[in-house]
Amino acid sequence: MCGIVGYVGPNSSVAVLLGGLSRLQYRGYDSAGLAVLGSDGVLETRKHAGKLKILIDDVDASPLVDGQTGIGHTRWATHGGPTDGNAHPHLGDDGKLALIHNGIIENFAPLKQELLDVGETFTSETDSEVAAVLVGRAFRETGDLTLAMRQVVARLEGAFTLLVVHQDRPGEVVGARHISPLVIGLGDGENFLGSDVAAFVEHTRRAVEIGDDQIVTIRPDSVEVTDFAGAPVDTREYEVAWDASASEKGGWSSFMRKEISEEPDAVYNTLLGRVLDGAVAFPDLGGLDDSVLKSIDRIVIIACGTAAYAGMLGKYAIEAWARVPVEVALSHEFRYSDPILNERTLVISVSQSGETMDTLMAVKFAKEGGARGLSICNTMGSSIPRESDAVIYTHAGPEVAVASTKAFVAQITALYLFGLHLAAVRGSLSAAEVSENLTELQAIPAKLAEVLVASAGIGELAGWMADTRSVLFLGRHVGFPVALEGALKLKELAYIHAEGFAAGELKHGPIALIEPGQIVFVIVPSPRDPSSLHPKVVSNIQEIRARGARVIAIAEKGDAAVLPFADEVIPIPLAAPLFEPLLSVVPLHIFALELATAKGLDVDQPRNLAKSVTVE
Numbered sequence: 345m346c347g348i349v350g351y352v353g354p355n356s357s358v359a360v361l362l363g364g365l366s367r368l369q370y371r372g373y374d375s376a377g378l379a380v381l382g383s384d385g386v387l388e389t390r391k392h393a394g395k396l397k398i399l400i401d402d403v404d405a406s407p408l409v410d411g412q413t414g415i416g417h418t419r420w421a422t423h424g425g426p427t428d429g430n431a432h433p434h435l436g437d438d439g440k441l442a443l444i445h446n447g448i449i450e451n452f453a454p455l456k457q458e459l460l461d462v463g464e465t466f467t468s469e470t471d472s473e474v475a476a477v478l479v480g481r482a483f484r485e486t487g488d489l490t491l492a493m494r495q496v497v498a499r500l501e502g503a504f505t506l507l508v509v510h511q512d513r514p515g516e517v518v519g520a521r522h523i524s525p526l527v528i529g530l531g532d533g534e535n536f537l538g539s540d541v542a543a544f545v546e547h548t549r550r551a552v553e554i555g556d557d558q559i560v561t562i563r564p565d566s567v568e569v570t571d572f573a574g575a576p577v578d579t580r581e582y583e584v585a586w587d588a589s590a591s592e593k594g595g596w597s598s599f600m601r602k603e604i605s606e607e608p609d610a611v612y613n614t615l616l617g618r619v620l621d622g623a624v625a626f627p628d629l630g631g632l633d634d635s636v637l638k639s640i641d642r643i644v645i646i647a648c649g650t651a652a653y654a655g656m657l658g659k660y661a662i663e664a665w666a667r668v669p670v671e672v673a674l675s676h677e678f679r680y681s682d683p684i685l686n687e688r689t690l691v692i693s694v695s696q697s698g699e700t701m702d703t704l705m706a707v708k709f710a711k712e713g714g715a716r717g718l719s720i721c722n723t724m725g726s727s728i729p730r731e732s733d734a735v736i737y738t739h740a741g742p743e744v745a746v747a748s749t750k751a752f753v754a755q756i757t758a759l760y761l762f763g764l765h766l767a768a769v770r771g772s773l774s775a776a777e778v779s780e781n782l783t784e785l786q787a788i789p790a791k792l793a794e795v796l797v798a799s800a801g802i803g804e805l806a807g808w809m810a811d812t813r814s815v816l817f818l819g820r821h822v823g824f825p826v827a828l829e830g831a832l833k834l835k836e837l838a839y840i841h842a843e844g845f846a847a848g849e850l851k852h853g854p855i856a857l858i859e860p861g862q863i864v865f866v867i868v869p870s871p872r873d874p875s876s877l878h879p880k881v882v883s884n885i886q887e888i889r890a891r892g893a894r895v896i897a898i899a900e901k902g903d904a905a906v907l908p909f910a911d912e913v914i915p916i917p918l919a920a921p922l923f924e925p926l927l928s929v930v931p932l933h934i935f936a937l938e939l940a941t942a943k944g945l946d947v948d949q950p951r952n953l954a955k956s957v958t959v960e
């Protein structure tokens with residue numbers, strides 16, 4: 345939640361900050377603001393409720409005094425509605441200090457009362473303004489912005505990233521992080537801070553991770569990092585694997601449309617360099633070497649949202665191949681369910697951002713409980729991999745649209761790779777069986793490209809459904825998570841009531857929802873599937889058809905059995921059963937995008953949502 349950017353250097357801070365904010369908008373977009381320290385030595389702020397465009401237009405119409413030091417913020421409201429007053433930055437020290445905040449300060453109420461009691465006044469309903477006033481007071485006493493920050497963070501509870509600038513400290517931005525994310529960008533005679541590397545990748549690909557409970561002070565030619573007690577800490581520099589153009593729309597009408605078109609590449613790149621001579625080749629699984637993997641007797645996959653559906657698919661594959669029991673839990677439920685954990689439990693967290701607070705807290709909890717941790721993550725330098733024994737990065741590239749698409753297929757790919765690796769290590773699959781499955785996986789990118797072509801007509805289909813108020817999705821076995829994902833996407837993007845069901849459950853309740861005209865998507869398993877699922881799903885289609893449903897089947901190319909019963913069939917190429925979801929999900933991503941577009945909605949920034957949910 346909330347995007348944060350800070351800059352010191354010779355260039356126009358307004359331009360750098362607005363550029364950074366436009367790349368961070370996916371983190372929150374209900375208000376935006378800047379504070380810049382002008383070359384005249386005066387701190388100026390500008391902030392507005394609404395999307396970043398409102399702020400940019402305002403700055404264009406009436407330029408801010410420009411200087412070489414500044415901070416910028418794009419907000420996802422927690423305390424106080426999305427109003428101009430609640431937008432960041434917030435001021436302290438009689439307007440000489442500006443602060444931006446990501447996270448939640450849980451003890452803000454007593455702190456605010458304490459400040460009110462000594463005569464401070466507040467102009468917003470936010471928890472963040474309390475931090476601004478506190479740092480302002482501490483600076484007035486110490487004259488040292490870093491020290492002031494250190495004194496204040498010691499009093500704050502919750503999760504936070506804070507950045508501050510003070511007009512008496514030109515060329516200096518001080519940041520602090522406790523649980524919420526913060527990364528440094530190293531430039532030449534300039535330095536940056538950001539919630540993630542997207543904030544500064546246009547200017548530099550050299551990044552430095554800041555650990556939890558650390559404070560950073562950047563100046564044009566220095567970066568100092570200490571812990572909350574003031575002791576210097578070692579930092580690790582790394583090179584960002586993608587450049588600014590990778591996160592730009594490149595002619596597409598939306599990031600989501602671009603990212604769906606990148607689903608084949610996301611799978612391809614996640615496999616790249618990881619399959620060698622018919623075996624999985626993970627160069628480094630850190631603390632999860634073969635002896636540890638052999639000792640595992642239970643796996644729990646934790647994730648939220650779309651990543652949790654990738655986790656459900658991981659369960660089917662890992663259990664089938666490695667014969668280890670796998671549970672899937674929503675991170676926020678897992679942590680509070682008193683789970684049984686020990687060193688033979690492997691907790692696999694799945695997260696595109698690597699910052700989802702529910703998942704991060706669950707990962708830490710599992711670690712404290714003695715479990716082993718594997719992170720499947722798309723964002724280098726993020727917090728969740730750092731808390732894990734090993735990480736498998738998905739190489740989907742930067743995902744900007746709030747609703748996850750290409751990261752989903754990359755997560756499934758990474759989970760499948762791990763499942764095959766585990767099966768090889770534990771001897772539950774022969775080398776030939778592993779190789780056969782890897783060949784299936786390697787064929788997916790080309791098949792995905794075919795699906796994209798075959799899905800060209802979905803726009804028209806969605807067009808005539810623009811007024812529909814409810815859509816149901818049915819699937820069995822691996823088709824079930826796909827149904828859930830199809831429904832989630834439609835809720836997120838088109839604001840339509842949508843539910844995904846296990847098709848077998850239909851007769852136990854959901855069939856009561858079927859009335860004439862009800863649109864139902866059915867994910868049909870392959871007729872070649874040795875289990876008897878195909879005829880069962882065809883029977884389910886007949887049952888709902890008999891009650892007037894309008895059926896759209898996603899079925900294997902050439903599946904003649906569904907043709908007489910479906911109103912529309914979206915064909916997908918042939919694939920082994922476990923691999924079908926990688927193909928069948930794409931038409932559902934496209935359908936949600938097209939329906940939302942037909943309704944005139946913003947597909948990249950759906951209302952009330954944020955891409956990186958860094959609050960619990």
Ligand code: G6P
Pocket residue numbers: 648649650651694695696697698699700703746747748953954955956957
């Ligand atoms: C948010 C996003 C979803 C995403 C989920 C998990 O809710 O809107 O698209 O699936 O977070 O995010 P993560 O970064 O952990 O994969």
